[in-house]
Amino acid sequence: MIEKNMSSDKKRVIVALDYPNQKQALEMAAQLDPARCRVKVGKELFTRCGPSIVESLHTSGFDVFLDLKFHDIPNTTAKAVRAAAEMGVWMVNVHASGGRKMMETARNELEQVNGANTLLIGVTVLTSMERSDLADLGLDVDPLEHVKRLALLTEASGLDGIVCSAQEVTPLRQVVGADFKLVTPGIRPADAEVGDQKRIMTPSDAITAGSDYLVIGRPITKADSPVDALAAIDAELAPLL
């Protein structure tokens, strides 16, 4: 049964399986418990492996977030979202900056897929971007302002939630509905390397702020012991869930 109700959803961590092949991704997945976390298949892994990696993860019992961030004309995006839903993924996303028509068309297409329970969310401003990156695009605004604008557009277009930074969750909760999912990458435990992420938060701060789901990759997958790294994150979150 695909989980849509946060109140009973304890699986708040989504492990990003950013690997170059099926073997490494499935070795990592084999160390995870599908009853305790979800997994994310992104552009690198999907481009290398195709739908078979999603099938394998489903067979192992995982809910899969297919993070391909579709961004194209409405028809093309909607058909890609349909293909994802027909694979049975738990969540799929599009870029909110693709606009209202694109998102509404994708939503409508998803409704046509029999039995699809797939969550459809919009990416707002990538967590690797800061104000100066938006300025390069001609947007003279703080990331929060642009995230808010795209969040409201995404909600008005009928999607289930957004990807944003956990830093934006508290102000966003004041303007979007309580059921609107806030999915937050850029999560860094206190001692973790930041890498290319800019708008970051610790796991416990993100949950306290009101994030629904935490997307975590390298702090787990690049750790000497991924199992221990995830266990430490789970221990940090346990009192909050």
Ligand SMILES: O=c1ccn([C@@H]2O[C@H](COP(=O)(O)O)[C@@H](O)[C@H]2O)c(=O)[nH]1
């Ligand atoms: O704004 C965004 C949207 C997606 N991501 C993805 O999340 C993970 C984060 O991985 P880390 O290794 O924990 O940095 C990665 O797969 C990104 O593609 C994001 O980081 N920010």
